[in-house]
Amino acid sequence: MSIAVRRHQPAGVRPGPPDGSDYVPSSYEARQIAKSFAGARALTGASVRFEPGTIHTLVGENGAGKSTMLKVMAGVHRPDAGELILGGEQLRSLTPRTAQQHGIYLVPQEPTLMATLSAVENLFVGILPRARLPFSVDWRAMTQTAGSYFEQVGLDVDPRQPASTLSIAQQQLLECARALVHRCNVIFFDEPTSSLTAHETEVLFDLMRRLRGRSFTLGFISHRLDEVFEISDRITVLRDAQIVAEFLPDKVTREELVTAMVGKEIAKRERRHRDLSGAETALEVDGLSASRAFSEISFSVRRGEVLGLAGLVGSGRTEIAESIFGVRPATGGVVLEGRPFRRRSPASAIAAGLIYLPEDRGHHGVFANVELERNITAATVGVLPRFGPLLRPAAEKEIAAKAAERTRVRAASLQIPIKSLSGGNQQRAMFSRWLLAEPKVAIFDEPTRGVDVGAKADIYSIIDSISDSGIAIVIISSELEELVLLCDRVIAIYEGRVVSEVAGDEITLERLGSMIVGEVAK
């Protein structure tokens, strides 16, 4: 091995020019990408082509496959099938690192900076400029050049400031600067605006327009349709792991776009009209508060009523539900079927007839490697049939089979690990788990996240039938259509407070859309 020549920098990893001036515009295309996660199909043969000088937006409901597509194209996920073609060249075995070497950068939904390192260190991470001595870093060069990168992206911070002191918006701009340092000119933004204020969003959009002016290839994901129409040059719609439509923003109406995103199957479903004025109150929440997350939350639900909790991600919806269920602490009162529910914990909640279907099925719901049967009975282990102290396997199997049938779980056997089922069937199994607990009040957090259309319809009919049987239901959902279809009444949570309420036919997409951003009346 020759060590005679010591290169200070391996070729090709010098920081790029701040203005991206050495960029050769090229298109980036994904062909027939397929990707599954533990049996849940995230993409099935989806193709999309990003052109230079274009801001190309992917839209779709949660779980449609937008993020997965960008992550596959940035090397975060390895596709099960399909090809990636950058400027005519096929990219094989892409990893985040090799993607960056090809000039592809993904600004993640939650910036992943190293919190204790300074802004400038984060900027140059991976390609620290070396000084003359071995293992030394040229700090002066770094700090000097950092300024020009920050200027390019409109970031006004002290380069020595720790990354943890930056706002989310500043962190995202820093990520963009990092993309420039790494000579990246295909830049993907995975829902960057979901936690930005209106002004911060405009700053980001300004930067994106400037990059577009330099013929960068830009991909963008957003749930906010106003933004989509404002910034996009092209719009691609994903639904249920596939590309369903592609539009030019000036040639499509908002309604057409929503229909493409939601799909006709669901859109056709009729709202139900029910009179629940005589029903007794099943759940009453009185002045529930938890530091920072939410404060003074009060609402009540009648037997058989379906109440929606609308709100943006981060508005505190999930935290409220988890506090009622006893997963996280909160002050304030909860009354269940007329009896105060104190010393809240999941075990006592289930015993008292209150259940909660968590939002994050992968981490808080399924036991991935455990058999379907035991996943279904997991919340009711305490009341399974026994012979003395010993569980009776045959009786348990019968119970699980009945529960699975009730929610139409499709599986080859009850004995296979739940991870081998599709997302829809996993969620059906979660419903069967919670129905076994014979709840009086059920809180469903994002009940149809990451499930296919068929499972969605099944879940809607399960919710209909259990609400008809007198169970009070609270639904948390980011999909406003879902709330419109299912709920008798909807309250909106904004920045940890209940800001507005609608009931009956006044529940419309437009009304909910303005409620979740904190508008009280229209």
Add this chain to the structure above:
Amino acid sequence: MSVATQPAKPTRRGWRALDTNTRWLLSLVGILVAELLYFNLGVSTFWGGGWGNPNSLLGYGEYFLFTSMMALGVMFVIFAGDIDLSVGAMSGFAGVMMAEFHLGGMNIWLAVVLSVVLCAVIGLIQGLIITFFKLESLLVTLAGWFILQSAAVAWEGPVPPYNLPSGFESALGTGTIGGTIPSQLIVFAVLAVLATLIVHRSRFGRQLVLIGHNRDAAAYAGVRVSLTRIRAFVLSATFAAIAGMCVAATYGTARDDLGPTLLLPAITAVVLGGVDIFGGAGLVPGVIVASFILGWLTPGLLQDGVSDTWTSIAIGILLLGSLTAKGMSDRGQGTLLRERLRARLGTGPPTSPPTSVDSA
């Protein structure tokens, strides 16, 4: 079954149809049989000329059955995704405590019961510290190890207590039932059946395993996670204390030094038995079989003329090899590895050809 309306995959038969836990248990039984056949055929002295002989196969039990008991105890904790490093020192401490109680004038059986109960209380305290202060079980039980080992040395003084009643030594140590079945084997069998029923047939065991698979999901499913984990530490300490009684009875003296050397063999038996070191997966019978494989391997190889050092190396290789094989088979990694190698060598990566994956 009514749920099987839509078969997801063609039904597999035979070996492939078994779940990974069962496959591993059967593999272990195979290894054990192979081991016994090898030593039986190759080393005539291993059988020791008959079942009644103290040098016989069963007679060797007194060199490792207390390790097996300790393995069963620490297994509860490992099922929940925790670890208990204090069990070795706990067994030594239990023996010293029992002997000192007895030499202080207490009835031997009362001393035995009292020390086991007190050790259970120590396990309870460790569990409370771990769950209440949300500390890593590894660190808390490591501290417990130091404290218990030193406490045992301090308590016994310069001369380890000896001269225990022969009835006790015979009942828990070297005695046999009808001159054939070692009494220690009976103690172990009772504990083994108990452990199997607790883990696989009780509510507590079910919840313990769920915690090991996914602690957060268990909490959301209403499992009292802290309480269940604490109970596991109590069981672990109890089993270790019983093992300590058997050690004292076998050697006729309470030994503070022997316990800690049993810790790693006990954990080895648990992981070789197929229990996931991060919790969840595994079968108790697997641990039982694995503890016998390891227990007989050492005297077998020694009889075979293999040196002590090489015996340890052999155990290390057995553990490494079998766990690698198990991990790869569980994850279907054989195919994955081939694919990765092919991609690395650049000969036709299987990801590139466009496929017509399509679903309406």
